[in-house]
Amino acid sequence: MTWLRQLDAQLRALVPFATALIAVLIDAAPLVGAGPSGLNSFVTLCAVYFWSLYRPDLFTPTATFVTGLVYDGLAGLPLGLSSLVFLLVRNLMVVQQRYFLARSFPVIWFCFLLLAPAVEAARWLLSCLWWGHLFAIQPALLELLATIALYPAASWLLGRIHNQTPRLIHAS
Amino acid sequence: MKLEGRSLSFLTVPLKALVDRFAFGTLIVASLALLIVGRADLRLLEAINTRISDALAPALEVVLRPVSASRRLAETVGELVALRAENVRLREQNERLLEWQSVARQLALENAALRQVLSAEVEDEHPTAVTARVVADAGGPFVQTVIVNAGADQGVAKGMAAVNERGLVGRVIEVGRRSARVLLLTDFNSRVPVMVEPSRDQAILAGDNSREPGLVFLPLNPRLSVGDRVVTSGRGGVLPPGLAVGVVSRIGEHKVAVAPLVDWDRLAYLRLLEYARVLPPEQLEELQQEIYGPPLPPDHLASGPSAAAPAAGPVPAIEARR
Numbered sequence: 357m358t359w360l361r362q363l364d365a366q367l368r369a370l371v372p373f374a375t376a377l378i379a380v381l382i383d384a385a386p387l388v389g390a391g392p393s394g395l396n397s398f399v400t401l402c403a404v405y406f407w408s409l410y411r412p413d414l415f416t417p418t419a420t421f422v423t424g425l426v427y428d429g430l431a432g433l434p435l436g437l438s439s440l441v442f443l444l445v446r447n448l449m450v451v452q453q454r455y456f457l458a459r460s461f462p463v464i465w466f467c468f469l470l471l472a473p474a475v476e477a478a479r480w481l482l483s484c485l486w487w488g489h490l491f492a493i494q495p496a497l498l499e500l501l502a503t504i505a506l507y508p509a510a511s512w513l514l515g516r517i518h519n520q521t522p523r524l525i526h527a528s
Numbered sequence: 529m530k531l532e533g534r535s536l537s538f539l540t541v542p543l544k545a546l547v548d549r550f551a552f553g554t555l556i557v558a559s560l561a562l563l564i565v566g567r568a569d570l571r572l573l574e575a576i577n578t579r580i581s582d583a584l585a586p587a588l589e590v591v592l593r594p595v596s597a598s599r600r601l602a603e604t605v606g607e608l609v610a611l612r613a614e615n616v617r618l619r620e621q622n623e624r625l626l627e628w629q630s631v632a633r634q635l636a637l638e639n640a641a642l643r644q645v646l647s648a649e650v651e652d653e654h655p656t657a658v659t660a661r662v663v664a665d666a667g668g669p670f671v672q673t674v675i676v677n678a679g680a681d682q683g684v685a686k687g688m689a690a691v692n693e694r695g696l697v698g699r700v701i702e703v704g705r706r707s708a709r710v711l712l713l714t715d716f717n718s719r720v721p722v723m724v725e726p727s728r729d730q731a732i733l734a735g736d737n738s739r740e741p742g743l744v745f746l747p748l749n750p751r752l753s754v755g756d757r758v759v760t761s762g763r764g765g766v767l768p769p770g771l772a773v774g775v776v777s778r779i780g781e782h783k784v785a786v787a788p789l790v791d792w793d794r795l796a797y798l799r800l801l802e803y804a805r806v807l808p809p810e811q812l813e814e815l816q817q818e819i820y821g822p823p824l825p826p827d828h829l830a831s832g833p834s835a836a837a838p839a840a841g842p843v844p845a846i847e848a849r850r
Binding site for chain 1: 555556562566573580581584591592664665668674675709714792
């Protein structure tokens, strides 16, 4: 039965990447309106931030890159745009991990509140440069507000998944 | 043994960090390279995007299921609450529509009679359509496209007009095997040849990512007023003519805004219209050569009927599907 345990552990090791992909699908789903009246969220950023902070060993640079690639492919955005942004977010979180890990949830949310505008600004700037078109800032701001408001719920859900993830990996 | 274990951990931890850093650097470079290559070769970018959308279309449908169910439930509760008022409104609307129906029938008969008198060519007014469900509205604040769950396998082709019960929604720009991407009217890349109905002024409806796209390339001294209906003109042969698009909502100094008829909050199903357009003569010749081969010399034609068989006789009308 050892191989079953190993398989279980390996599947559980894929959980951060799988949840990031589910977040991509949730972002793509037409939940509230569509097109110009659609309220967009960027739950994928919440997932990338969370897993880069708590399980960078499982949410590897390759997983981060592929998450970004899938996000861009589905969104019709320039390929590489989100990969670049997610990789930078992951690196920042890994470098600052010692500072973050001992902090309470409000501090982590506050840091997300500081990071998310920088991410949105980077996406906006890269999109403007790539298309050679000055995009309006308002839709990006709305997306940013929705993402910041959604972070506690996303973090709670991912936290519950996280609590389940390492246990069996260590048990194996 | 203890020493060996310790020395191993001393080795593996920095090695893992090194590999991580190397992977980070490599993938950052790969992301930048993808951005540059994608800008240079849009077809490659389109092909990869289509592959990804195609692979994830079934997963998107699964994600949408609980959302659709809860939305239907909310709508049902809402409808039950407003049943009486809705009934009164529908009765009034029904009466109005019946009046319009009789007017439309009369006009259709008159139109047919006048066409007969003029011997005018009538275009196919009932194109075949593929119905598809909107499964993704991705793109965020930068791109306004939706992904539908029908692709080449269902007969969807690039350039098809996407409409719903209210009017034009956009057009198909990428086609996979089982999914397709529709560029919405409001996207900053969208350009639709239109006609303002009362004056028959031609213009291009240009999206700008806002709720109300603007009319550009209007004729000099256009005769426009707020409330005028805007329909597709069919110019350029990409979209069929006469599809309802919107109404002129604002006439400003810098922008003539058009409010699309589509209700973006209820964009669930789309009809993708198959439009057979007639090609201009020069393209028609090219297509004939593709089908029948290069034209044969006149002496060869005279040598015998059997040799000239493929090129002889009336050439069937060729239409190209976009």
